[in-house]
Amino acid sequence: MKPRLSFWQIINMNIGFFGIQFSFGLQQSSMSPIYKYLGADEASLPYLWLAGPMTGLLVQPLIGAMSDRTVSRWGRRTPYFLIGAILCSLGLLAMPFSPTLWFAASLLWILDAANNVTMEPYRAYVSDKLNPEQHSLGFLTQSAFTGLGQTLAYLTPSLLVWAGMNKDAVNSHQIPHIVIVAFMIGAVFSISSVLWTLKTTPEQPLSAQQVAVIRAQPSGWRHTLAEVASAVRDMPDTMKQLAWVKLFQWYAMFCYWQYIMLSLATTIYGTTDPATQGFRDAGLLTGQVGAFYNAIAFVGALALVPFTRRFGPQRSHSVCLALAGLGMLAIPLIHTPALLFVPMIGIGLAWASIMGNPYVMLAGCIPAERTGVYMGIFNMFIVIPMIIQIFTLPLYYHSLLGGNPENVIRLAGILMLCGAVAVLAVKIRPSAAHA
Numbered sequence: 001m002k003p004r005l006s007f008w009q010i011i012n013m014n015i016g017f018f019g020i021q022f023s024f025g026l027q028q029s030s031m032s033p034i035y036k037y038l039g040a041d042e043a044s045l046p047y048l049w050l051a052g053p054m055t056g057l058l059v060q061p062l063i064g065a066m067s068d069r070t071v072s073r074w075g076r077r078t079p080y081f082l083i084g085a086i087l088c089s090l091g092l093l094a095m096p097f098s099p100t101l102w103f104a105a106s107l108l109w110i111l112d113a114a115n116n117v118t119m120e121p122y123r124a125y126v127s128d129k130l131n132p133e134q135h136s137l138g139f140l141t142q143s144a145f146t147g148l149g150q151t152l153a154y155l156t157p158s159l160l161v162w163a164g165m166n167k168d169a170v171n172s173h174q175i176p177h178i179v180i181v182a183f184m185i186g187a188v189f190s191i192s193s194v195l196w197t198l199k200t201t202p203e204q205p206l207s208a209q210q211v212a213v214i215r216a217q218p219s220g221w222r223h224t225l226a227e228v229a230s231a232v233r234d235m236p237d238t239m240k241q242l243a244w245v246k247l248f249q250w251y252a253m254f255c256y257w258q259y260i261m262l263s264l265a266t267t268i269y270g271t272t273d274p275a276t277q278g279f280r281d282a283g284l285l286t287g288q289v290g291a292f293y294n295a296i297a298f299v300g301a302l303a304l305v306p307f308t309r310r311f312g313p314q315r316s317h318s319v320c321l322a323l324a325g326l327g328m329l330a331i332p333l334i335h336t337p338a339l340l341f342v343p344m345i346g347i348g349l350a351w352a353s354i355m356g357n358p359y360v361m362l363a364g365c366i367p368a369e370r371t372g373v374y375m376g377i378f379n380m381f382i383v384i385p386m387i388i389q390i391f392t393l394p395l396y397y398h399s400l401l402g403g404n405p406e407n408v409i410r411l412a413g414i415l416m417l418c419g420a421v422a423v424l425a426v427k428i429r430p431s432a433a434h435a
Contacts, residue, residue: 002129002130002131002204004131004134005129005130005134007137009201010130010134010137010138010141011141012196012197012200012201013125013126013129013138013197013200013201014126014138014141014142014144014145014197015145015193015196015197015200016081016085016122016193016194016196016197016198017122017142017145017146017149017193018145018148018149018189018193019085019149019186019189019190019191019192019193019194020085020088020115020118020119020122020149020190020193020194021145021146021147021148021149021150021153022149022150022152022153022186022189022190022193023088023092023111023115023153023186023189023190024115024149024150024153025149025150025151025152025153025154025290025294026092026153026182026183026186027052027108027111027112028150028153028154028257028290029153029154029261029286029287029290030179030182030183030283031048031049031104031108032045032257032258032259032261032262033179033261033274033283034095034096034098034104034175034179035048035101035104035105036274036279037170037173037174037175037274038098038100038101038104038173038174038175039101040101042262042272042403042405043394043397043398043403044394045258045259046254046258046389046390046391046393046394047390047394048101048105048108049108049254049257049258049386049390050387050390051105051108051109051111051112051113052108052112052115052383052386053382053383053384053386053387053390054109054383054387055109055112055113055116056112056116056119056379056380056382056383056386057380057383057384057387059113059116059117061120061228061373061376061377061379061380062224062225062228062376063080063116063117063120063121063376065224065227065228065231065373065376066080066224067080067120067121067124068124068214068227068370068371068373069214069217069224069227070214071206071211071214071215075202075203076125076128076203076206077121077122077124077125077128077203078121078125078198078202078203080117080118080121081117081118081119081121081122081125081194082194082195082198083117084114084115084116084117084118084119084121085114085118085190085191085194085195086114086191087110087113087114087117088111088114088115088118088187088190088191089187089188089190089191090114090187091107091110091111091114092111092183092184092186092187092190093183093184093187094107095107095108095111095183096175096179096180096182096183096184097171097180098173098175099173116379118194119379120375120376120379123139123142123359123375124371124375125203126138126139126142127363127371127375128203128204128371129201129203129204132363132364135359135360135363135364136305136308136309136313136356136360137305139356139357139359139360139363140301140302140304140305140308140352140356140357140360141301141302142355142356142359143297143301143352143353143354143355143356144297144298144299144301144302144352145298146294146297146298146301146351146352146355147294147295147296147297147298147299147300147301147348147351147352147355148294148295148298149189149294150290150291150294150297150351151291151292151294151295151297151298152291153182153186153291153294154286154287154288154290154291154294155287155288155290155291156178156181156182156185156186156287157176157178157179157182157283157284157287158284158287158288158291160178160181160182161178161284165177165178165181167280167281167284168277168280174274174275176280176283227373228373228376228377231370231373231374231377232377235374235377236365236366237427238361238362238365238426238427238428239362239365239366239374239377239378239381241425241426241427242358242361242362242378242381242423242426243381244422244425245317245358245419245422245423245426246358246381246382246385246419247381247384247385247388247419248321248385248415248416248418248419248422249321249350249354249385249415249416249419250381250382250383250385250386250389251385251386251388251389251412251415252324252325252328252411252412252413252415252416252419253354253412254385254386254389254390255389255393255408255409255411255412255415256328256347256409256412258408259405259408259409260286260290260331260409261282261283261286262282262405263331263332263405263406263408263409264282264285264286264289264340265278265279265282266404266405266406267331267332267334267335267406268282268285268335268336268337268340269281269282285337285340289340289341289344292341292344292348293344293345293347293348293351294348294351295348296344296345296347296348296349296351296352297348297349297351297352297355298352300348300349300352300353301352301353301355301356304316304320304349304352304353304356304357308356308357308360312428313357313358313360313361313428314361314423314424314426314428315424316353316357317353317354317357317358317420317423318420318421318423318424319420320346320349320350320352320353320354320357321350321353321354321416321417321419321420321423322416322417322420323345323346323347323349323350324346324347324349324350324351324413324416325346325413325414325415325416325417325419325420326343326346326413326417327342327343327344327345327346327347327413328343328347328409328410328412328413328416329410329413329414330342330343330413331343331406331409331413332406332407332409332410350416358378359378361426361428362374362375362378364428365428393408
């Protein structure tokens with residue numbers, strides 16, 4: 001029986017997620033503008049975001065399976081998310097100094113690979129430490145730190161302007177100095193937050209029986225691939241049902257992240273020219289509303305805990321996705337910056353739920369000895385919708401969406417509403433190990 005952790009122990013074990021998500025927040029808020037500054041074509045932006053989903057698809061299931069089989073003096077999961085955090089910090093330091101478009105796109109592959117090396121062992125580490133009755137608190141606390149990390153990532157450029165930096169100062173490649181400093185701050189947070197978690201909340205020691213079982217398993221990359229394939233064949237029905245939910249919600253979120261800044265530049269400032277002050281102002285506004293919805297996610301994740309316990313994660317998630325869908329449909333209709341914060345409430349609640357409730361539904365239906373590999377496979381349900389979005393959206397961006405970024409945001413809203421319906425069909429059936 002695992003020891004029951006206090007609230008503050010659960011807080012400490014999730015602080016490392018703050019740095020990981022600060023990094024993701026910088027990517028979400030800054031990569032499309034950086035690509036535009038370096039000369040990217042608007043319709044081709046999705047292709048330049050391929051690094052995240054492709055590295056997630058390739059890296060996370062393998063790393064998850066490897067961490068299930070790891071026995072080391074540092075722990076089972078620790079070596080992976082520590083190495084990933086170090087590589088992530090180095091990638092963040094280099095990104096804003098990219099001299100060309102191809103350099104930035106290539107560096108994003110390295111940065112996302114590092115983030116993905118960190119991600120699933122970290123989720124498995126949380127599941128390892130907690131009893132099933134604490135899963136909702138553990139994963140929704142992780143979601144809260146996602147909101148906090150991304151809130152600060154989105155808001156950092158504006159905070160630097162409020163602190164006295166010149167928002168119009170740029171380097172030779174038109175990348176604002178405030179973006180460069182934000183990435184440097186992210187590099188510090190990425191490694192320091194993970195080190196805090198490792199110091200305050202070490203991994204649960206493996207029993208002699210667990211070590212014997214792990215060492216008895218065949219080693220090598222072929223056996224790791226075979227374990228991933230076996231886990232896919234044995235996938236619980238709950239995971240299969242969640243795949244449809246995640247198809248809708250992650251296709252929608254990728255549309256939103258890629259085009260929200262361009263949409264606001266058009267509706268609020270009437271420009272698509274990266275060299276104009278209005279375009280840079282749209283970048284700051286995107287950061288401010290993004291910070292707001294992530295702040296809502298930070299508070300909302302903890303507020304969702306009793307709601308989820310009472311009504312179940314399916315209903316909780318459905319309500320949150322529906323609010324986000326309505327909010328996204330409203331964004332293109334708004335032409336006053338202050339009013340944008342209203343739909344961001346729904347998007348923030350959905351983001352809190354996306355980062356928590358699917359894992360609450362998942363954690364109880366998978367065998368404990370395969371947590372890492374199933375967490376990695378579950379991430380495939382995130383990255384496959386992103387890959388589909390990357391290769392399909394450019395095909396109809398001009399023909400069906402009129403080459404208008406506002407219509408991409410509307411599409412995202414419709415897909416969120418579809419996800420709200422799909423999650424109601426998910427049936428949670430505990431695995432034999434958790435029954």
